[in-house]
Amino acid sequence: MKTELRANTTSISLQxxxxxxxxxxxxxxxxxxxxxxxxxxxACIEKLLLHCASALESxxxxxxxxxxxxxxxxxxxxxxxxxxxxxxxxxxLISRASRVCPTPPPMNFNGSSxxxxxxxxxxxxxxxxxxxxIPWHRFGFCASNSAIFKAIQGYxxxxxxxxxxxxxxxxxTLIDTLAKSPEGPPSLRISVPSWRPPVPPLLNMxxxxxxxxxxxxxxxxxxxxxxxVIELSSFHYDSLLSQLNPSSLNLRDDEALVINCQNWxxxxxxxxxxxxxxRDAFLEIIKGLNPCIITVADEDSDxxxxxxxxxxxxxxxxxxxxxxxxxxxxxKDSCQRIEYEADFGHKIENIIGFEGAQxxxxxxxxxxxxxxxxxxxxxxxxxxxxSVREVKFLLDELASGxxxxxxxxxxxxxxxxxxxxxxxxxxxxxFED
Numbered sequence: 001m002k003t004e005l006r007a008n009t010t011s012i013s014l015q016x017x018x019x020x021x022x023x024x025x026x027x028x029x030x031x032x033x034x035x036x037x038x039x040x041x042x043a044c045i046e047k048l049l050l051h052c053a054s055a056l057e058s059x060x061x062x063x064x065x066x067x068x069x070x071x072x073x074x075x076x077x078x079x080x081x082x083x084x085x086x087x088x089x090x091x092x093l094i095s096r097a098s099r100v101c102p103t104p105p106p107m108n109f110n111g112s113s114x115x116x117x118x119x120x121x122x123x124x125x126x127x128x129x130x131x132x133x134i135p136w137h138r139f140g141f142c143a144s145n146s147a148i149f150k151a152i153q154g155y156x157x158x159x160x161x162x163x164x165x166x167x168x169x170x171x172x173t174l175i176d177t178l179a180k181s182p183e184g185p186p187s188l189r190i191s192v193p194s195w196r197p198p199v200p201p202l203l204n205m206x207x208x209x210x211x212x213x214x215x216x217x218x219x220x221x222x223x224x225x226x227x228x229v230i231e232l233s234s235f236h237y238d239s240l241l242s243q244l245n246p247s248s249l250n251l252r253d254d255e256a257l258v259i260n261c262q263n264w265x266x267x268x269x270x271x272x273x274x275x276x277x278x279r280d281a282f283l284e285i286i287k288g289l290n291p292c293i294i295t296v297a298d299e300d301s302d303x304x305x306x307x308x309x310x311x312x313x314x315x316x317x318x319x320x321x322x323x324x325x326x327x328x329x330x331x332k333d334s335c336q337r338i339e340y341e342a343d344f345g346h347k348i349e350n351i352i353g354f355e356g357a358q359x360x361x362x363x364x365x366x367x368x369x370x371x372x373x374x375x376x377x378x379x380x381x382x383x384x385x386x387s388v389r390e391v392k393f394l395l396d397e398l399a400s401g402x403x404x405x406x407x408x409x410x411x412x413x414x415x416x417x418x419x420x421x422x423x424x425x426x427x428x429x430x431f432e433d
Contacts, residue, residue, distance in 0.1 A: 045082060045316070046316050049093070051063070071086060078333055085319065091345065091349060124205070135394065143411050146391070147384075151292050152258065156186050156187065159251065162262075164264055170262065179221035192228075208229060258292065259291045267360055302363060311352060319344055410422050
C-alpha cells in the first residue's frame with residue numbers, strides 16, 4: 001500500500017521502505033534508515049533529511065521515496081517539536097523534488113505556499129499578538145529603540161527610514177518613550193518603502209492606513225509626527241536603491257537621520273560577487289546619507305550557502321528554536337501555534353525547496369554581518385547598560401528559556417543558550433554630527 005503526499009496536482013509516491021530494502025542491495029545507508037524507523041531524535045531526523053537531499057541531488061528518485069516514507073512516519077503537524085519541524089522539512093523536500101527530479105515531471109509548487117500566505121492577512125490586533133507571542137521581533141525592537149533614543153538626544157527633529165517586515169509595530173513604544181522626555185519630544189518623521197518582501201506577517205491594510213494609526217497615536221501622546229511612503233516605480237531592487245537619495249527622501253539638514261533594518265536585509269540578494277551584491281550597494285548608499293545611527297536586527301544564522309546539505313543542517317539546527325519555544329506554553333492543537341509555525345515552515349520551504357532568484361531567504365549571521373559592516377567603513381556602536389537593562393526587563397517577563405548575551409558590540413537573543421536573533425547598531429566611519 002502506498003501513501004502519497006500531494007503538492008498541487010503532482011505527487012511523489014512514498015513507498016514502504018521494506019519493499020525497497022528487499023529489492024536493493026543491503027548497504028550502510030539502508031541500515032541507517034532501518035535504525036531510524038523507531039527513533040524520533042533530532043540527530044536521526046537530520047541524518048534522514050540529508051540522505052533525502054543527497055538522493056534528490058543525484059536524481060535517485062527511488063531512494064528519495066524511501067527516505068521520504070520514513071520521514072512521513074516521523075512527521076506530524078500536531079506532534080512534538082521535532083515531529084512538527086520534520087513535517088515542514090518534508091514538505092520542502094517534496095517541493096524541491098517536484099521541480100528537480102526527472103520523475104515526477106517538474107511542476108510549479110508556488111500555488112500551494114503562496115495561496116496559504118495570501119489567505120492569512122492579519123488585523124492590527126492579530127499582528128500585535130503575533131509579535132508578542134515570542135520575543136523573535138520584540139527583542140530587536142527593544143534593543144534598536146533604546147539605541148535610537150540615545151543617538152537622537154539633543155536633536156529637535158528625527159527622521160527614521162524604516163526597512164522592516166512588521167508594518168511599523170516597532171514605533172508605538174518609541175513614540176511613547178519620546179513623549180516622556182523631560183525636555184519635551186522631538187518631532188518625528190517615519191518613512192517606509194512602498195515595497196516589502198512578500199513574507200509573513202501580512203497585514204490587511206495599506207502602509208498609508210498604518211501611518212494614519214501611528215499619527216493618531218502620536219497625537220494622543222503629544223508627539224509631532226509625519227509619515228511618508230517612499231513610492232517605488234517597480235518592485236525591484238534598483239528601483240528601491242534609486243529612491244535612496246536626499247532629494248527623493250526629502251532629507252532635511254536639521255533632522256537626525258536614523259536607518260532601521262529589522263529582518264529585512266536578508267532579502268537583498270548577495271551572491272558573493274561584489275559587482276552583483278545588492279546588499280553591499282544598499283549599505284554603500286546608506287553610508288552616503290550620513291545617518292546618526294543605523295540599527296539592524298535579524299535572525300542569527302548562515303543560510304546563504306549554495307550547498308543544499310549545508311542549508312539543511314544549519315536550518316534544522318536553527319529553526320527548531322521557535323518550535324521548541326512554542327511547545328512550552330501552547331497546546332499542540334493551538335491554532336495560533338500552528339499558524340505561527342506555518343510562517344517558519346514557509347521559510348523552510350523557501351530555503352530548501354528553491355534555488356536562484358526564487359530563494360529569497362538568505363540569512364547572514366551576526367558575526368558575518370558585523371564583519372561586512374566593518375569592511376564597508378562602518379563603526380559599531382556598543383549598546384549602553386540602559387539598553388541592556390531594558391532588554392533584560394523584556395525577557396524577564398517571558399519563559400525562562402529565553403536569555404541574552406553580548407558578543408562584541410552585538411546583543412544576542414538566546415533560547416536555552418542557542419543564538420536566535422542579533423541586534424547591532426552602527427555609524428558611518430567619520431560620521432559628522
